[in-house]
Amino acid sequence: MxxxxxxxxxxxxxxxxxxxxxxxxxDVNGPFSQARRLVAVLILGAYVLLPWIKINGHPAVxxxxxxxxxxxxxxxxxxQDIWLLFFLIxxxxxxxxxxxxxxxxxxxxxxxxxxxxxxxxxRRVERWLEGTAHHRRMLDGLSWTNPEKLxxxxxxxxxxxxxxxxxxxxxxxxxxxxxxLYNWMRDxxxxxxxxxxxxxALTGLLYFNFAWxxxxxxNILCPYGRFQSALTDDNTLVIGYDTKRGEPxxxxxxxxxxxxxxxxxxxxxxxxxxxxxxxFQIECIGCAGCxxxxxxxxxxxxxxxxxxxxxxxNGLTGKRRRILRPRxxxxxxxxxxxxxxxxxxxxxxxxxxxxxxxxxxRPYFITQDTVRNQFNLRLINKHDTPVSLHFALDxxxxxxxxxxxxxxxxxxxxxxxxxxxxxxxxxxxYTGPAKVTLRVSAADKSFTLPMSVEFLGPDARLLREDTxxxxx
Amino acid sequence: xxxxxxxxxxxxxLREHSFDGIQEFDQRLPNWWLYTLFGAIVFAVxxxxxxxxxxxxxxxxxxxxxxxxxxxxxRFAAIKDLDDKTLWAMSRNxxxxxxxxxxxxxxxxxxxxxxxxxGIGFRLSDNLWVHGTKPMEIFGVVTHGVxxxxxxxxxxxxxxxxxxxxxxxxxxxxxxxxxxLIPRDQEPTLQHKP
Numbered sequence: 108m109x110x111x112x113x114x115x116x117x118x119x120x121x122x123x124x125x126x127x128x129x130x131x132x133x134d135v136n137g138p139f140s141q142a143r144r145l146v147a148v149l150i151l152g153a154y155v156l157l158p159w160i161k162i163n164g165h166p167a168v169x170x171x172x173x174x175x176x177x178x179x180x181x182x183x184x185x186x187q188d189i190w191l192l193f194f195l196i197x198x199x200x201x202x203x204x205x206x207x208x209x210x211x212x213x214x215x216x217x218x219x220x221x222x223x224x225x226x227x228x229x230r231r232v233e234r235w236l237e238g239t240a241h242h243r244r245m246l247d248g249l250s251w252t253n254p255e256k257l258x259x260x261x262x263x264x265x266x267x268x269x270x271x272x273x274x275x276x277x278x279x280x281x282x283x284x285x286x287x288l289y290n291w292m293r294d295x296x297x298x299x300x301x302x303x304x305x306x307x308a309l310t311g312l313l314y315f316n317f318a319w320x321x322x323x324x325x326n327i328l329c330p331y332g333r334f335q336s337a338l339t340d341d342n343t344l345v346i347g348y349d350t351k352r353g354e355p356x357x358x359x360x361x362x363x364x365x366x367x368x369x370x371x372x373x374x375x376x377x378x379x380x381x382x383x384x385x386x387f388q389i390e391c392i393g394c395a396g397c398x399x400x401x402x403x404x405x406x407x408x409x410x411x412x413x414x415x416x417x418x419x420x421n422g423l424t425g426k427r428r429r430i431l432r433p434r435x436x437x438x439x440x441x442x443x444x445x446x447x448x449x450x451x452x453x454x455x456x457x458x459x460x461x462x463x464x465x466x467x468x469r470p471y472f473i474t475q476d477t478v479r480n481q482f483n484l485r486l487i488n489k490h491d492t493p494v495s496l497h498f499a500l501d502x503x504x505x506x507x508x509x510x511x512x513x514x515x516x517x518x519x520x521x522x523x524x525x526x527x528x529x530x531x532x533x534x535x536x537y538t539g540p541a542k543v544t545l546r547v548s549a550a551d552k553s554f555t556l557p558m559s560v561e562f563l564g565p566d567a568r569l570l571r572e573d574t575x576x577x578x579x
Numbered sequence: 580x581x582x583x584x585x586x587x588x589x590x591x592x593l594r595e596h597s598f599d600g601i602q603e604f605d606q607r608l609p610n611w612w613l614y615t616l617f618g619a620i621v622f623a624v625x626x627x628x629x630x631x632x633x634x635x636x637x638x639x640x641x642x643x644x645x646x647x648x649x650x651x652x653x654r655f656a657a658i659k660d661l662d663d664k665t666l667w668a669m670s671r672n673x674x675x676x677x678x679x680x681x682x683x684x685x686x687x688x689x690x691x692x693x694x695x696x697x698g699i700g701f702r703l704s705d706n707l708w709v710h711g712t713k714p715m716e717i718f719g720v721v722t723h724g725v726x727x728x729x730x731x732x733x734x735x736x737x738x739x740x741x742x743x744x745x746x747x748x749x750x751x752x753x754x755x756x757x758x759x760l761i762p763r764d765q766e767p768t769l770q771h772k773p
Contacts (some may be wrong), residue, residue, distance in 0.1 A: 117606055118589045123592075125607035167764040207676065467731040468724065479699065483736070505606055510699065511689030525736055529699060 112374065112382055119380030120392070130322065131240040132230075133375040137399025146217050147227035153340055154220075158280040170282050174521070176491075185489035187460045194449035201445055203331075205438040206355040207338040209430070211345045215332070216393035221316075221324055226378065226394070228270060229317040238264045240375070264318070271313035275306045301334050305476060322379045336389065346393050347423040348373075348384040348415050349460050359408055366414050372404055373397035373415055382513065383415055457554050459494055459518065461547055466527070471563045478564040482528045486547075488518040495550035498528075503543045506536030507562060515550060530562050539567040661743065666714035669743065670750035679748025682741050690729065695752065697768040699729060703749050709766050713757035718746050 113119040122128050161168040162181040169178040175186040184191070195579065206213055216222060237243045237259050249256040280288045294503065296303040316324060325332050349366075357364020367384065374382050376397060381391040383397045399416040422428040432569050466481040473479075488494050492519070496516045510529040518524060541562045548555040564570070592605040629635035669675045684693065690700035701709060710720045721742045724732035733742060 118609075121607065121609045123607060125610040125613065127609065127611070165717060244580065281767070320611075323611070327609070327612070466729075469727070472729050479729065481731070527686055529689055530701070 112371070113385075114378055114382075115388065116340060117383050120326065125303075127175065127319075127323075128380070130378065130380050131243045132378045132396070133240040133372075133400075133546055134234070135376040135396045135400045135403075137402060139395035139399050143217055144227060144397065147223045150218060150223055151227065155277060158277065158285050158545075166284055168281055169284050171284070172282055176489075176521070183458075183490055184456075185460070187487060187489060188456060191449070191452060194445060194452065196296070198445055198449065201438060201442045204338060205335075205435070205442060206334065208340070208343060208434055208438060211343045212332075212335055212391065212393035213344075215325065216395060219327075219392075222392060222394065224274065224313075225317055225321060229267060232266050232270070232560065233263060236266065267318050268310065268314055271310045271317065272306070274313055275309035278309065279306055285417075288299075322390075325392055326379060327350055332387070332389065333390075340432075340434075341420040342429045345421055346383065346391060346398060346415065347386055347387055347418055349413065349418075349423055350384075351425055353384065353414050366405070366410055368404070368408065370404055372400040376400045387420060407536060414568075457556050458488065458490040458549075459496070459547070459556065460489060461485070461556050461558055463528070463558055463560055471565075473565070473570070474532075477531050477532055478534060478570070479529045479532075480562050480564075482530070482560070484526045484528045485523070486518055486526065487494070487523045488520060491520040494518045496547050497550060499546045499548070500530075501544035501546050501557070503572055504536070504538055504541050505530070507532045507541065507543065522573065530560070532562070532564075534570065537567055537570060540564050549570075580613070660740075661715070663714045666718065666743070666746060666750060667755055669747040670714075670753070672747070674743055675747045676751045678741075678748070679744035679751075682737065682745040683748050686733075686737075687745065688757060695749070700768070701766055702768045704752060705767065706753065707759055707761045707766065708764050712760050714746060715751055717749065717761050718742060721746060 116159050117123070120128050120130060150393050157168045158166045162178075165178040165181075165183070165185075167178075167180055171177065177184040203214070223575075233243070237246055246256050246259060250259060251260075276288065276292075283291070283302070291299045291302055352365060353367035354365045355363075355429065356367040356369040359368050373384065376399075377383070378394060378396065379392055381388050381390045383391070395417070396415065397415050400413045405412055405414060419428050462485045464483050464485065466483055468481075471478060486496070494517070496518060498509060498516070500507065508531050510531050511527055516526065528545075543560050543562055545558045546555055594605045595600045596603065632637075633641070683691075683695075687700075690698060691703050692698045692700075695704040696702055697704075708717075710716060720730065722732065722734045723738075724730045731764060737745070
């Protein structure tokens, strides 16, 4: 039995004295609940398995912060590639805009880690150890000296802490890899005290969040929950109550009453403590529990489904549903532009990073025979295999030569090196400053990296008139 | 059984204040929220006590200073005891020379030639020296460079340890008693080639 019917003027989970009203949502089953459970199993499976699956010799997802190498589904990224994160974040942003405008808070109810862990892990354990909502509420009222409460709640605390520790360890495995994590776990905590402290703190935080804080996070802390009001409109898919069909509420036997029999099942199963019949509310995470609960009751009454259903606010009030609207096309256009640019950028990624800086001192040197420019080549091998490199000049004027780095250079894995590079041109062939392209290519021809270089020197006419003044 | 806790939920409490006929609800903040505020206040007192009194700020300053010292010590360890005699001794040490060889053939050979025969830079295989014949003078040339010429300062790129090795490598081809100081314009690499 729920405490009372929620209203829209106060938060159900906060009592009038500021204390917490701890919710005990009733069991619910139905097609949406089952579909949600399936999605949750898939996502949980991905979370647990990703560090175990190896692609190209590395875990599918391994963010090696210590070595600054990031392995994502077989691709290797170095810290130099961090700018690509821009596309990931904006891409996520536009996807979020798009999905929310179209489908409302689908993320919150179906895919958010908070919901997945709470609904499909912690609440399952709670249901298993403490029984139904009615039984859990009864346990709340008992004193801790009651052996049943002590046993059931105590067991729950132990299982919750173990689960939190497990989730925290898997989280850490994404950053240090499983073998390393396993080594650390067998070592003395003092050997890796910072990692130990991190996992301990994360375990505590997860326990606090999933054992007590729960929907307060969605309701008060989560910024995404607040974005909703700006991102949804009357044509967005939300969960709502068909007021026209439902009102006035009354007994099933009353022919003048609407379809709603005021059984309060929708309120009892709600994990955030709202009454969906009072309209679209900011607390709603779109879990569809009330949809399954109401359809169940409608089945028993022999009435059609859909008194509480997935629909747009327009659809719920009997107006025309409009899925395609200008903002959707706008978001899609942004997504496509972003994805295209991202794809172009990803295609320019090379296993090495190259930068050319003019050596300190004069911009150019004139000797008896030559005009000379000196550079430092900084080469970074971002991959964990050695790379052999060839150097060549493109579009160089006659007589301009590359000195020093013309032979093959082998760059060891993950290594950074600086090489001097000298461009030299005979005075008799010198025709003035030139823009040339240095082409660095892999010996196995897997990639080439063009880099534009400015060859500087004096005015060619002045140089011819000048008598030679050597300065090596 | 637990009695219903919020029976008065439907009684809406309004604040007396009214702006243009608009009134606000007078609801309590969640207690856990207030506790975070109280916690922050308590923390601020201790943080202030720690950093505003001597020990905290000084401890932080000292920690920074000691870490800078450690870095400096590491940086200078290679040059502190360095003198001509040590460099000559190093130039006769096979492993140091081998390491210097590696440095030379990854960087210096570009200008000074694979066999130290010179090219863009001076010849280092002969016994004629322009910028000094003492090992420490050669060390200085590599460390600071020679202004106005193509020889840049290699300190930032190589560091004292590698510079020591490469100077030892160059000295390994020299005889301490037979190094001759010459004026710049007599350096053979600069002589005009017909």
